[in-house]
Amino acid sequence: MPATDVAITGLGAISAAGNNIQETLDNFTLGKRNSGPITLFKTGLNYPAFQVKDFTLADPAAMRSLNLTFVAANQAIRDAGFGNGFGNLRLGICLGTTVASQLNDTDFYHQYRTQGNAPMNSVDRFLKSNLAQSLSQYLKIHTNFCTTIVNACSSGTDAIGVGLSWLRNDCCDLVIAGGADELNRVPLDGFGSLSVVSKNLCAPFDRDRCGLNLGEGAGIIILEKETICRNRGRKTSLFLKGYGLAADAYHLTAPRPDGSGLEQALERALKEANIQPNDVAFVNAHGTATRDNDLVEGKTLARVFGPKIKFLSTKGFTGHTLGAAGGLEAVFTCLALRDGWIPASSGFQNLDPEIGVAPVNQKTQISGDFAISTSLAFGGNNSALVIFRS
Amino acid sequence: MYIAGIGIVFNRGRGLVNLEKALIEGWVKPAPAYQVPAETITDKQVLKEARRADNLTKMATIAAFDALMDSGIPEQSKEKLGVILTTAFGPHVTTFGFLDDILTYGDAGVSPTLFSHSVHNAAASYIALNLQSRGPTLTMTQFADSFHQAIILAESWLKEKRCEYILVGSADQIGKVMEYICSRKLKPALDGKIKPFNCAKEPESIPGEGSTFFLVADNEKYNKYGSISAMPSNNKKNDPDLYILDSDGMCGDERLYSRLAKNKGLFTSYAPIFGSMLTLSSFSCAAGALMLKNQKLYACPIKENPHNFNILTKNETLSVHKIKCLRYNCYQEELIIQLEMKNF
Numbered sequence: 001m002p003a004t005d006v007a008i009t010g011l012g013a014i015s016a017a018g019n020n021i022q023e024t025l026d027n028f029t030l031g032k033r034n035s036g037p038i039t040l041f042k043t044g045l046n047y048p049a050f051q052v053k054d055f056t057l058a059d060p061a062a063m064r065s066l067n068l069t070f071v072a073a074n075q076a077i078r079d080a081g082f083g084n085g086f087g088n089l090r091l092g093i094c095l096g097t098t099v100a101s102q103l104n105d106t107d108f109y110h111q112y113r114t115q116g117n118a119p120m121n122s123v124d125r126f127l128k129s130n131l132a133q134s135l136s137q138y139l140k141i142h143t144n145f146c147t148t149i150v151n152a153c154s155s156g157t158d159a160i161g162v163g164l165s166w167l168r169n170d171c172c173d174l175v176i177a178g179g180a181d182e183l184n185r186v187p188l189d190g191f192g193s194l195s196v197v198s199k200n201l202c203a204p205f206d207r208d209r210c211g212l213n214l215g216e217g218a219g220i221i222i223l224e225k226e227t228i229c230r231n232r233g234r235k236t237s238l239f240l241k242g243y244g245l246a247a248d249a250y251h252l253t254a255p256r257p258d259g260s261g262l263e264q265a266l267e268r269a270l271k272e273a274n275i276q277p278n279d280v281a282f283v284n285a286h287g288t289a290t291r292d293n294d295l296v297e298g299k300t301l302a303r304v305f306g307p308k309i310k311f312l313s314t315k316g317f318t319g320h321t322l323g324a325a326g327g328l329e330a331v332f333t334c335l336a337l338r339d340g341w342i343p344a345s346s347g348f349q350n351l352d353p354e355i356g357v358a359p360v361n362q363k364t365q366i367s368g369d370f371a372i373s374t375s376l377a378f379g380g381n382n383s384a385l386v387i388f389r390s
Numbered sequence: 391m392y393i394a395g396i397g398i399v400f401n402r403g404r405g406l407v408n409l410e411k412a413l414i415e416g417w418v419k420p421a422p423a424y425q426v427p428a429e430t431i432t433d434k435q436v437l438k439e440a441r442r443a444d445n446l447t448k449m450a451t452i453a454a455f456d457a458l459m460d461s462g463i464p465e466q467s468k469e470k471l472g473v474i475l476t477t478a479f480g481p482h483v484t485t486f487g488f489l490d491d492i493l494t495y496g497d498a499g500v501s502p503t504l505f506s507h508s509v510h511n512a513a514a515s516y517i518a519l520n521l522q523s524r525g526p527t528l529t530m531t532q533f534a535d536s537f538h539q540a541i542i543l544a545e546s547w548l549k550e551k552r553c554e555y556i557l558v559g560s561a562d563q564i565g566k567v568m569e570y571i572c573s574r575k576l577k578p579a580l581d582g583k584i585k586p587f588n589c590a591k592e593p594e595s596i597p598g599e600g601s602t603f604f605l606v607a608d609n610e611k612y613n614k615y616g617s618i619s620a621m622p623s624n625n626k627k628n629d630p631d632l633y634i635l636d637s638d639g640m641c642g643d644e645r646l647y648s649r650l651a652k653n654k655g656l657f658t659s660y661a662p663i664f665g666s667m668l669t670l671s672s673f674s675c676a677a678g679a680l681m682l683k684n685q686k687l688y689a690c691p692i693k694e695n696p697h698n699f700n701i702l703t704k705n706e707t708l709s710v711h712k713i714k715c716l717r718y719n720c721y722q723e724e725l726i727i728q729l730e731m732k733n734f
Contacts, residue, residue: 044497101510101531102485109489112567123571130533133721142723144622147532147539150480150510158528165546186488189497190505245552247473247518247527253506264469264524268552378506379515381527 004168005226008238008387010080012072012178013331015217015324016050017317020075024317025335028343029363033317035201035213040064041185047197050215050319051183059138063129064182064216065100068324072218073135073176080222081234089228092145092172094162095131095220096155096179097323101148102126104186131180145171149323153286154245154375155179156219156326157383161243163223173228178327180218187322188214194253196290202320203347204287204313205294205359212288215319219327221334238334239388241275241370244268248380254292255376259300262374265382266304269372273386277305280386281368282342284333286376287313287359288320289347293376298355301374310366312359316346326375330385333373337389341365391548391619392732394463394555394612395605397456398676399449400664401598404430405456406680410688413677414705417662417691419582423564424598424665440516442503444484449601450475450513450561451520457557457603458521461612471523472553473514474544476536476560478668480510483565513561525553534641534719536560537671541620541727548608555612559603560669572597576639576666584666586637586659587695589648595639598665602672604679613732615679621714621726629654630728631710632687632702634674636717638666646718648697657699662691671715671727678713678729685709 011021016034018024027034035048057067077083108122128134132148135141145166149159156179163175191197191212198211229236246268248261255261270277283305285297301311314332321328336342345359369390375383398405401424402412412418431437431448436455440447454473485508491500506512511529518527526547532539537560544558572578572595579585579594588594606618633653637644638661650657664673681687687708690701713729 098509101480102508103479103482104485104489104508106489106492109486109567110493112570113490113493117570120571120574123575127533130531132532133535137721144620145539145542146535147530147543150477150529150531151527152509152511162528162543162546165543165550165552169546169549171542171546185492185497186485186505186508189492189500190488190502190508192498193500193502193505245526245528246469247515247524249468249518249522249524251519252512252515253502261524377511378509379511379527380518381511381515 006164006167006240007224007226007229007236008221008240008334009224009229009234009236010076010222011331011334012075012220013328014052014068014071015318015321015328016052016215019054027317031344031346033201033346038183040183043185043188045188045192047199048201048213049183050213052216061125063100063125065097065180066129066131066134068182068218069131069135069180070138072220076220076222089173091141091143092163092166092175093132093136093143094147094159094175094177096149096159096326097131097181098152098155099181099184100129100131101150106185151381152377152379153322154326154377154381154383155323157375157385158245160221160330160385161245161383164240164243167223167225173225175223176220177223178220179324181216181321181323183214183216201347202289202316204289204315204345205298205355206348207350207352209289209294212290213319215321217318217321217324217328219324219331221330237390238338241388242269242273242386244384246382250380253378255296256380257296259296261380262297262300262376262382263304265384269384269386275370279370280305280372281366282310282371284329284373285311285313286374287315289315295355297376298357302357307357310360310364312342312345329373333371333387337371337387391545391606391608391617392610392613393604393615393618393679394607395457395461396615396676396679397453397460397603399426399430399453400600401426404452409676410680412663413688416689420596423569423596425564426599439519443516444481444507446481446561446563447513447516451516453559453601453603454517454557455520457605461605463555468523469525470554472525472547472556473517473523473527474540474556474558475514475529476540476669477510477531478533478536478562481508481512482568483563484508486567534668534717535725536669538620538725538727541618544606545619555605555607557603557605559601560672561601562667562669563599564597569597583692584638584661585692585694586635586661587697587699587701589644589697591643591645593639593644595666598667602676616682616729616731618675619728621728630712630714632656632713634678634713634715635659636670636674638670640666640668641718641720646722651697651699656702658690658702671717674715675727675729678715681710682729682731
């Protein structure tokens with residue numbers, strides 16, 4: 001089956017790095033890290049986090065993750081030139097998340113536990129916050145291709161990969177894809193219990209890194225068949241060329257030490273894009289700043305792409321946004337290809353000799369037309385996207 | 391795509407032998423929900439990597455293992471095996487257990503094990519770990535549309551040759567909190583009977599749990615139970631020999647089902663066998679695939695039929711080639727999965 005060319009025609013992003021694309025790029029340029037204490041909920045833990053500021057909920061009855069989705073989706077739709085609707089195009093919606101898929105309202109559960117009953121408004125909020133379903137209703141889109149991916153921290157990347165599959169199988173003409181997640185007490189406490197949250201600002205790939213910072217946000221891209229894009233007179237230079245996904249089959253929370261799961265995901269993505277490792281200009285790495293992730297990922301990137309590969313983690317600007325990470329980082333990868341530069345891998349200072357390679361530590365010009373965005377997740381999921389600039 | 395193997399864990403046991411037995415036996419009053427007996431998910435061999443996992447993971451791991459074994463595919467390349475798990479609500483019992491920790495011990499006193507098992511993809515990860523499968527592994531959730539979406543993705547992956555075989559299935563569980571929520575949001579069937587053909591505005595439900603997996607492949611040589619495919623909702627062509635309705639009370643107003651009564655073909659529903667689940671479609675498909683394989687039809691467990699559907703009233707041997715499993719989701723959208731006999 002000849003691969004359908006899939007264009008990327010719209011980008012939307014909201015995170016602590018910026019409430020829109022331009023703010024994000026400005027902060028990337030300045031190296032500004034908008035972290036601070038968590039104010040969204042009470043917690044006994046004192047970790048810095050990357051919380052979205054100056055953000056008004058469009059639908060206060062819905063979860064924050066869904067509201068973040070609305071913001072990023074609207075940006076992406078307008079960017080793609082669909083501000084007045086999609087006409088007769090066959091649409092799909094595929095979004096990744098972690099928090100929005102869970103009924104984990106502490107107040108609801110506290111009341112249920114102590115009184116044996118609880119009001120249903122928390123349940124209603126959960127039921128109306130399935131990201132894909134709710135976005136389809138918000139946009140008044142009827143589609144048979146509408147799903148929410150819950151593959152932990154690779155959810156956003158995998159949602160984009162599923163969108164690619166739908167387009168290549170002619171299920172749809174256009175897919176709204178990406179991920180969203182909100183700061184929430186459950187992952188904060190959970191990652192805290194695993195001793196992988198840093199009390200300082202995170203330092204991906206640094207020798208002295210001591211854990212992640214949580215963040216929140218949404219990153220959405222518009223994937224469109226190139227023929228559709230051309231027929232409506234829209235020019236684009238960005239294309240999604242490949243997606244690879246592989247399981248570690250090793251451990252629920254630790255990556256396979258030899259990195260072979262990630263390596264397989266990368267190989268599959270490269271093969272699908274029909275390119276070689278040396279065609280890749282840079283990698284936007286998962287780079288959470290945990291000891292295990294960065295060690296395995298850094299060594300694997302060096303092995304696959306060689307020691308001179310340019311790579312970075314943007315989590316120093318956004319924190320780890322879980323299900324949103326893959327969506328946001330795909331957007332950032334597109335922006336870097338479009339504009340020809342990548343920001344410094346914020347937080348990095350010292351080479352970790354165990355990893356053996358260092359991310360870029362300053363704003364760096366890039367040459368080349370292919371880039372990769374990777375995600376690694378709980379459960380041993382490894383995902384990679386290949387994005388191309390024509 | 392072809393079904394090469396089926397695995398099932400449900401309230402009346404594990405495997406196709408118990409499924410057929412339940413279909414022949416018909417309705418048995420649930421006590422009080424359709425819960426999977428603890429002894430059904432104690433296979434130490436299969437669950438050796440999942441000793442600390444919750445019941446959702448255990449059900450899914452066993453069902454996936456059984457589907458692979460049933461397929462007879464020998465030492466398959468682990469890199470060619472994909473896993474797609476769909477779940478409506480995920481491991482909520484574990485999530486509430488984690489909330490218990492927060493409320494009892496505070497933010498710093500929670501269990502890392504509970505947290506790591508509270509993510510939706512824990513079950514799929516255990517399946518991959520148990521089978522040592524290194525292919526694409528994905529978990530998705532879309533309430534009543536979940537299994538339908540999983541079948542669509544499995545078809546896409548096979549066409550793209552992302553995998554040679556895929557374990558595609560569902561898992562959902564019940565728990566005290568979810569039962570409480572169901573009792574508040576839905577009308578409970580106090581007589582223990584889900585009535586699929588009542589087409590009621592406020593249908594009655596009884597929560598169920600379980601897991602079903604299908605080993606599917608594109609290659610005809612793996613055809614053991616016929617083909618399975620997700621149909622577009624506007625596909626009205628070709629009445630099947632049999633409709634299996636997923637009218638189990640989980641999606642609210644079921645009056646829309648009444649318009650199907652005029653359709654040609656026989657009707658049945660096995661919601662009264664499996665219980666009410668947003669992922670019921672996968673269980674209906676398991677029953678349907680078994681009927682295609684055996685060329686036997688199993689009677690409706692509950693025969694109340696005020697709208698005069700042409701329902702299956704008895705177990706019989708009858709030629710059946712095409713089955714449509716049909717559900718209206720909570721937005722009254724039609725979801726169809728078609729099963730078709732393909733010369734076994």
